[in-house]
Amino acid sequence: MARRRQVYEGKAKILYEGPEPGTLIQYFKDDATAFNNKKHAVITGKGVLNNRISEYLMIKLGEIGIPTHFLRRLNMREQLIKEVEIIPLEVVVRNVAAGSLAQRFALEEGSPLPRSIVEYYYKNDQLGDPMVTEEHITAFGWATYQELDEILNLSLRINDYLLGLFTGAGLRLVDLKLEFGRLWEDEDMRIVVADELSPDNMRLWDARTNERLDKDRFRRDLGNVQEGYAEIARRLGILPEAGPRDLKGPEAIQ
Numbered sequence: 001m002a003r004r005r006q007v008y009e010g011k012a013k014i015l016y017e018g019p020e021p022g023t024l025i026q027y028f029k030d031d032a033t034a035f036n037n038k039k040h041a042v043i044t045g046k047g048v049l050n051n052r053i054s055e056y057l058m059i060k061l062g063e064i065g066i067p068t069h070f071l072r073r074l075n076m077r078e079q080l081i082k083e084v085e086i087i088p089l090e091v092v093v094r095n096v097a098a099g100s101l102a103q104r105f106a107l108e109e110g111s112p113l114p115r116s117i118v119e120y121y122y123k124n125d126q127l128g129d130p131m132v133t134e135e136h137i138t139a140f141g142w143a144t145y146q147e148l149d150e151i152l153n154l155s156l157r158i159n160d161y162l163l164g165l166f167t168g169a170g171l172r173l174v175d176l177k178l179e180f181g182r183l184w185e186d187e188d189m190r191i192v193v194a195d196e197l198s199p200d201n202m203r204l205w206d207a208r209t210n211e212r213l214d215k216d217r218f219r220r221d222l223g224n225v226q227e228g229y230a231e232i233a234r235r236l237g238i239l240p241e242a243g244p245r246d247l248k249g250p251e252a253i254q
Ligand code: UDP
Pocket: 090, 092, 098, 099, 100, 101, 129, 175, 176, 177, 200, 201, 202, 203, 215
């Protein structure tokens, strides 16, 4: 088989050219980074779990009419996606105080917020993803007012929907990070959810004990990172009891 052309390599994923124009293959690595790349580790099995969790959540969003870049999962570590023009924003929606918000305003981690709060960060590693306002976004042309309006509406809908979905699985959605892209179809452009939806990008706590099951296990050296991700997958009903190796897909990819 001809070697596929790599289009992009990020911290946790690689993008390859897809089989048809307008498609890409998204490969999930086991690498984890935090604190703007200062901390790095390989967490065996993370990529397999994130591929599976992200597939599940993207399909769920599609079912309620939220457009995403997801087409289908190809194997243990890869999924086929639509090629989009990434909007250089990280949209964070928060339900409970944690992480940088808790620090900035001296809030106790775990205290519920009066309402969901949306924040925007400019996606730029060299600058350390600075927080920005609608003014910066529109003035610098990263997105138009209309696009931002759509992004805000979609983000709140996604958050509301996922809050319910995770509550049903005994999980508390503390916060999440979303990315969006422009999908061009002939002359029309649609804003769609891009990137991934996984415990790398959202805080998920056990609803009863507040145990952290997400990437904070890595950031804060809490240990058993892979087990936390597997527990999330198990609660969503997408992981056979024996673990990710039971998932169907070519072993060679693992
Ligand atoms: N987040 C992310 N990528 C980033 C920064 C944050 O996916 O580069 C996610 C993070 O996992 C959490 C939410 O966005 O679910 C809010 O993160 P926060 O601003 O509290 O930053 P952190 O404490 O993770 O540095």
